[in-house]
Amino acid sequence: MKTQEIADFLSAELVGDGNIEISSVADLHKAAAGQIAFLEKGKEIGDSDAACIIVPIGFDPGAHDAALIFSANPKLAFALIAPKLFSKESPRFWHDTSHIPTNSEIRANFVGAFVVVGEGSLVGEGSELNDGVKIGKNVRVGTSTVIHSNCVLYDGVSIGNNCVIHAGTVIGAAGFGYVKDGNGEYHIFPQIGIVVIEDNVEIGANSCIDRGALGETRIGEGTKIDNLVQIAQNVRIGKRVVIAAQTGISGSTVIEDDCVIGGQVGMGDHALVKSGAIIGSQAGVLPGKTVRPGVWWGTPVQPLDEYKRQNAHVKGIERLKNQVKELTKRTEE
Amino acid sequence: MKTQEIADFLSAELVGDGNIEISSVADLHKAAAGQIAFLEKGKEIGDSDAACIIVPIGFDPGAHDAALIFSANPKLAFALIAPKLFSKESPRFWHDTSHIPTNSEIRANFVGAFVVVGEGSLVGEGSELNDGVKIGKNVRVGTSTVIHSNCVLYDGVSIGNNCVIHAGTVIGAAGFGYVKDGNGEYHIFPQIGIVVIEDNVEIGANSCIDRGALGETRIGEGTKIDNLVQIAQNVRIGKRVVIAAQTGISGSTVIEDDCVIGGQVGMGDHALVKSGAIIGSQAGVLPGKTVRPGVWWGTPVQPLDEYKRQNAHVKGIERLKNQVKELTKRTEE
Amino acid sequence: MKTQEIADFLSAELVGDGNIEISSVADLHKAAAGQIAFLEKGKEIGDSDAACIIVPIGFDPGAHDAALIFSANPKLAFALIAPKLFSKESPRFWHDTSHIPTNSEIRANFVGAFVVVGEGSLVGEGSELNDGVKIGKNVRVGTSTVIHSNCVLYDGVSIGNNCVIHAGTVIGAAGFGYVKDGNGEYHIFPQIGIVVIEDNVEIGANSCIDRGALGETRIGEGTKIDNLVQIAQNVRIGKRVVIAAQTGISGSTVIEDDCVIGGQVGMGDHALVKSGAIIGSQAGVLPGKTVRPGVWWGTPVQPLDEYKRQNAHVKGIERLKNQVKELTKRTEE
Known part of the structure; x- marks a missing residue:
């Protein structure tokens, strides 16, 4: 599947070479030639040899070599494209x-x-x-x-x-x-x-x-x-x-x-x-x-x-105990 | 198995036709002709097409069409009769x-x-x-x-x-x-x-x-x-x-x-x-x-x-905290 | 495996007959002739028909018939010797x-x-x-x-x-x-x-x-x-x-x-x-x-x-509650 076909399948914008053949999915930092990866929202891109990266909309294409596909939900787009890449139907x-x-x-x-x-x-x-x-x-x-x-x-x-x-x-x-x-x-x-x-x-x-x-x-x-x-x-x-x-x-x-x-x-x-x-x-x-x-x-x-409020109360019992001790002392005085 | 045989097997009283052939067990409200169901103690009978119903002792037979078998524990009676109805031994x-x-x-x-x-x-x-x-x-x-x-x-x-x-x-x-x-x-x-x-x-x-x-x-x-x-x-x-x-x-x-x-x-x-x-x-x-x-x-x-008492105590910590706060205030006054 | 060979394998001291053939491991109190057992540290030896017993260092050999092997960790020694006794490799x-x-x-x-x-x-x-x-x-x-x-x-x-x-x-x-x-x-x-x-x-x-x-x-x-x-x-x-x-x-x-x-x-x-x-x-x-x-x-x-301290506090809530009740009563007086 070519990068442009992937972008079309995802109804997403492609920036870069639409003609790269993609054969499989991979982790962003382990991807090699012919592989597509994704960048999770809010994460840094770091180094990647992926041929194509699905990035969040608004990502600055900057100086990346990879073809970039822009998606509102890169992880979802990645999950949706993955089965298309390995759907080699089992032989009958x-x-x-x-x-x-x-x-x-x-x-x-x-x-x-x-x-x-x-x-x-x-x-x-x-x-x-x-x-x-x-x-x-x-x-x-x-x-x-x-x-x-x-x-x-x-x-x-x-x-x-x-x-x-x-x-x-x-x-x-x-x-x-x-x-x-x-x-x-x-x-x-x-x-x-x-x-x-x-x-x-x-x-x-x-x-x-x-x-x-x-x-x-x-x-x-x-x-x-x-x-x-x-x-x-x-x-x-x-x-x-x-x-x-x-x-x-x-x-x-x-x-x-x-x-x-x-x-x-x-x-x-x-x-x-x-x-x-x-x-x-x-x-x-x-x-x-x-x-x-x-x-x-x-x-x-x-x-x-x-649950959280009650948990906080339980953690406060020791303090409460000390307060009561103090009060008792003062009352006795 | 005929309804009378089932009553006999359960040593239970039968009211109604003892001659109906029963082939399987079913839920009270889904039972059809040829099926036996049961009415749990304390529950309403509602509509049922069961041919035979195991009912609690004391149940008012009223105007029910089904053959009724009276049992101190209808659910148990139902569990006991069920295997008799499908015990078709597997072929060797x-x-x-x-x-x-x-x-x-x-x-x-x-x-x-x-x-x-x-x-x-x-x-x-x-x-x-x-x-x-x-x-x-x-x-x-x-x-x-x-x-x-x-x-x-x-x-x-x-x-x-x-x-x-x-x-x-x-x-x-x-x-x-x-x-x-x-x-x-x-x-x-x-x-x-x-x-x-x-x-x-x-x-x-x-x-x-x-x-x-x-x-x-x-x-x-x-x-x-x-x-x-x-x-x-x-x-x-x-x-x-x-x-x-x-x-x-x-x-x-x-x-x-x-x-x-x-x-x-x-x-x-x-x-x-x-x-x-x-x-x-x-x-x-x-x-x-x-x-x-x-x-x-x-x-x-x-x-x-x-466990229940302690659980209630834990739920009461907030109230206890407020009491101690109030007491502290009064003591300080 | 002979008792002396076992002691040698474990680099342990043997007291008693080093020439007994041991064929399998067993529980101390169920062991029979030809079996080796062990005595856990801090436990009593009781009656045993084991041919060989791995005992803690310092154990008093007293009047025991069995060959005794002395180990700093009898249970470990027993675990280590066991596979040697049944390692009959599966036939190809x-x-x-x-x-x-x-x-x-x-x-x-x-x-x-x-x-x-x-x-x-x-x-x-x-x-x-x-x-x-x-x-x-x-x-x-x-x-x-x-x-x-x-x-x-x-x-x-x-x-x-x-x-x-x-x-x-x-x-x-x-x-x-x-x-x-x-x-x-x-x-x-x-x-x-x-x-x-x-x-x-x-x-x-x-x-x-x-x-x-x-x-x-x-x-x-x-x-x-x-x-x-x-x-x-x-x-x-x-x-x-x-x-x-x-x-x-x-x-x-x-x-x-x-x-x-x-x-x-x-x-x-x-x-x-x-x-x-x-x-x-x-x-x-x-x-x-x-x-x-x-x-x-x-x-x-x-x-x-x-966890333990907090658990103790929770168990003390009832007492705390009673103290607060008492204090409130006294303050009101």
């Missing part, structure tokens, strides 16, 4: 050790070694099932979705288009719902529902998304989930939600659109996180609680401002 | 890509694709080894136990009857025990013990149960463990213990019978959790501590009542 | 179901069933790729390194010599870095860097080490990482660092040499943990923070002494 290849029953419909571009697909399953065009992926019966995987190695999709799971599921993630295992009998023994509540993952969802490695008990577990369009995350039965996550690593969401909790959830957050069951809420890492949401829009922190979660 | 099938050495004894009903079994291992009747399961040498798996896809059982692991292990779980890896030498280098302490998992244990997906160092790691009968849980070397967990997702138990800790451990709980090593203790989510148990029966909360764990 | 064996392309260079001793290796990869002598391991393209694995079953190494990952990676661990998946556009949609920032794992590193089961975004993620020599740990993109971990289970390290954070990190610790991005810091379990390090040498605790982390 089905490994002959894969097990694909005749009554499934696999249109995937790539099926790796030791892949297993169950009966009645459908995988769309342009998708990839990497080595060792295990797909149950009646599973739906959309188009251009990449399932990385050793993922397990249980029966009946449905995954949309343009999704990425990283290695070792398990989707559709039984939820952790038990009923205790009179002898203290636990009996599993039926875990026979489904999982629906909408389009453009990305899920990290070794995460777990449990199936609904009787209903469904649903991950909304454009949501991004990190590694080692636990999503329990009947959870409903909206669109464009971000969930960082090692967070756990208990059964039937609802997270509405456009929330940001930090890492190692724990949410009890039947909680409701309203659209636009931001929950800091390691926070804890009690069962049944409603978390309104805003920034939340701590266990149990409280608004960040309150 | 061994995939020809499985690797089973001649000196192992595999009586399992189902062996999936790309399963590997080590020498000297034994798997009992009615069990399932799903696709991609890797079983080491001298492993014992009991009868009617289901090992889901891509689980790994290291050498010498022993699993009882009627267990369920969900996908991606690793049992018997080396514990995390190191000894530091004079140069600050760490040397692994021998991790050559075993893991014993008793009958009726269920373990979620992507969990880890480490082998004993020199002794054993043991999970007691009827215990239920969720996804992404970490159980370290030499841990001993009693019977009918429930452990929610992402909890971690350090080496040599003992959890006695009938405890309930929330999610994301952390326990230090050599702790002792006495029978009947309930530990809230995200709590932390310090190494070597004894947790008595009762409800515990926070890090380090304290009795829930104490 | 390549399973015929493994997929190894002709342009890769695999000198491993053992390649299990259903292993997949990508093009251009190199695995050194004495290494083991256990059943179901999936290795991408252009991966480097050193000598005498053991990769346990069902691990996944993405393209370009580099692992040193004498490493152990336990089952189900995923190395080199894309980091969790996104850029939000004006419509609130997230676009992945390019995650095309590498992972470098140096020599003598051990990683537990079901952990995740993400690749660098544009740069590298690096784990230093001799570092030990437990199960279910999350290491994000561009993290740099020094030498001889210990990280316990379920800890998560966010992007670009640096942990210098000789740190000890407890379990379930969370670290924000771009933090810096200075050499020699010890961070207690469940602690939280805020993004961008520097953690100096010393012992740290809580969220956000504070020096352990401060």
Whole structure:
């Protein structure tokens, strides 16, 4: 892709040579010939051998050799152009050790070694099932979705288009719902529902998304989930939600659109996180609680401002203690 | 199964048609013809097309079309009947890509694709080894136990009857025990013990149960463990213990019978959790501590009542500060 | 190995029969003939049938039948001798179901069933790729390194010599870095860097080490990482660092040499943990923070002494409240 084509793709202004062939992206200070980099707003450009640099609007082109592309958000522009540069579609290849029953419909571009697909399953065009992926019966995987190695999709799971599921993630295992009998023994509540993952969802490695008990577990369009995350039965996550690593969401909790959830957050069951809420890492949401829009922190979660004020109060206890001591002395005098 | 047979199985009273054929369980409000649902105690019945509903004793049968089964615990009754309705035993099938050495004894009903079994291992009747399961040498798996896809059982692991292990779980890896030498280098302490998992244990997906160092790691009968849980070397967990997702138990800790451990709980090593203790989510148990029966909360764990009282005190600091300010003013006057 | 050879290997004094053949290690109280055990400093010896016991220097040999080896650190001596006793090198064996392309260079001793290796990869002598391991393209694995079953190494990952990676661990998946556009949609920032794992590193089961975004993620020599740990993109971990289970390290954070990190610790991005810091379990390090040498605790982390003092203050609020009440009463009188 030539520098001018990149500028056109980004609808951005180019200053410099529009004819340089760009083959890959790189860090600003490690880039070499043929590479494009970006300068983050507010940072110094320093030395760079990049052939092309995406710079903030208003950047002084000065004496830079590189072709410059001006963007209101250079980091975003860089993220948008990167996949264009390496989108070398995987060659259509089905490994002959894969097990694909005749009554499934696999249109995937790539099926790796030791892949297993169950009966009645459908995988769309342009998708990839990497080595060792295990797909149950009646599973739906959309188009251009990449399932990385050793993922397990249980029966009946449905995954949309343009999704990425990283290695070792398990989707559709039984939820952790038990009923205790009179002898203290636990009996599993039926875990026979489904999982629906909408389009453009990305899920990290070794995460777990449990199936609904009787209903469904649903991950909304454009949501991004990190590694080692636990999503329990009947959870409903909206669109464009971000969930960082090692967070756990208990059964039937609802997270509405456009929330940001930090890492190692724990949410009890039947909680409701309203659209636009931001929950800091390691926070804890009690069962049944409603978390309104805003920034939340701590266990149990409280608004960040309150958390900070309270924290300051706690740090002031020693001073308060000394004041009381002094007062007592004076009163006694 | 006919409605009267279900009532008989549950030793419960039936009001209505005992002759309806029930084929599956469903949510009360989504159930259709041929399905059985339940009404939770204290909830309204609303509209339902279920053919049969398990209702609390004392429920007014009124004008409901469905056959009604009366139970002291409808949710439990529903959980108990569900497996009877879908217990279609898997057909006896061994995939020809499985690797089973001649000196192992595999009586399992189902062996999936790309399963590997080590020498000297034994798997009992009615069990399932799903696709991609890797079983080491001298492993014992009991009868009617289901090992889901891509689980790994290291050498010498022993699993009882009627267990369920969900996908991606690793049992018997080396514990995390190191000894530091004079140069600050760490040397692994021998991790050559075993893991014993008793009958009726269920373990979620992507969990880890480490082998004993020199002794054993043991999970007691009827215990239920969720996804992404970490159980370290030499841990001993009693019977009918429930452990929610992402909890971690350090080496040599003992959890006695009938405890309930929330999610994301952390326990230090050599702790002792006495029978009947309930530990809230995200709590932390310090190494070597004894947790008595009762409800515990926070890090380090304290009795829930104490935790609440202290929390209220902390919230009252601001008021206390203002009181001291006022007092100081008056004293100065 | 004879008792005298063991004493010689440990450069330690032997009292008793130097000619006893020792075949394995065992717990002091479970050891039998032919086994070596150790007595921890400060503990009582009790009954033991061990043929040989490593005891602290100064231990009174008294009337013990066992051969005694005197060591300044019996536990370390025991850890050092153990691998000598079971280092029966795995027989050179390549399973015929493994997929190894002709342009890769695999000198491993053992390649299990259903292993997949990508093009251009190199695995050194004495290494083991256990059943179901999936290795991408252009991966480097050193000598005498053991990769346990069902691990996944993405393209370009580099692992040193004498490493152990336990089952189900995923190395080199894309980091969790996104850029939000004006419509609130997230676009992945390019995650095309590498992972470098140096020599003598051990990683537990079901952990995740993400690749660098544009740069590298690096784990230093001799570092030990437990199960279910999350290491994000561009993290740099020094030498001889210990990280316990379920800890998560966010992007670009640096942990210098000789740190000890407890379990379930969370670290924000771009933090810096200075050499020699010890961070207690469940602690939280805020993004961008520097953690100096010393012992740290809580969220956000504070020096352990401060944490304890503050905790004591919080516990004293009730008393303070009562003092203020009393003072107010007296002032009003």
